[in-house]
Amino acid sequence: MAFSNSSPKIQVLPSITEKDGQVTHICLIEDFYPNIIKVTWEDDKKNEEKNAVLGEIWPPDDNRQSYSMSSWLTLNKPSNKNYRCNYQHEKEAGFVLTKSQGIYYIIRTSSIHIERVPCFFTIKQ
DSSP: OOOOOBOOEEEEEEEEEOTTSOEEEEEEEEEEBSSOOEEEEEOSSSBOGGGEEEOOOBOOBTTBSSEEEEEEEEESSOOSSOOEEEEEETTEEEEEESOSSSEEEEEETTTTEEEEEEOOOOOOO
């Protein structure tokens, strides 16, 4: 199986509010190779590393020749701040904002690439 360098696809799923009032933002990073990637969270003013969790990197399988991972940011209460899920991979870096209404903007700094990504999903409880 031949692997080639590929840029990540990144999206932030809509926020989840728990019964206790905590708010969780989830960032999904998919289709990157090699498996070395840095993911951080920040608000408008500071790094939010203390409230962030980085998930395990999912290895390639028979259907996929790239890696994926997720990260989530949990806050004690809802906030009007804009949060960003940042990534650095190979020579490319970018981020996605959490405060959009169903459309998320992906900014890639190596080529100033902006995409509108519609996000549709169902949460079953």
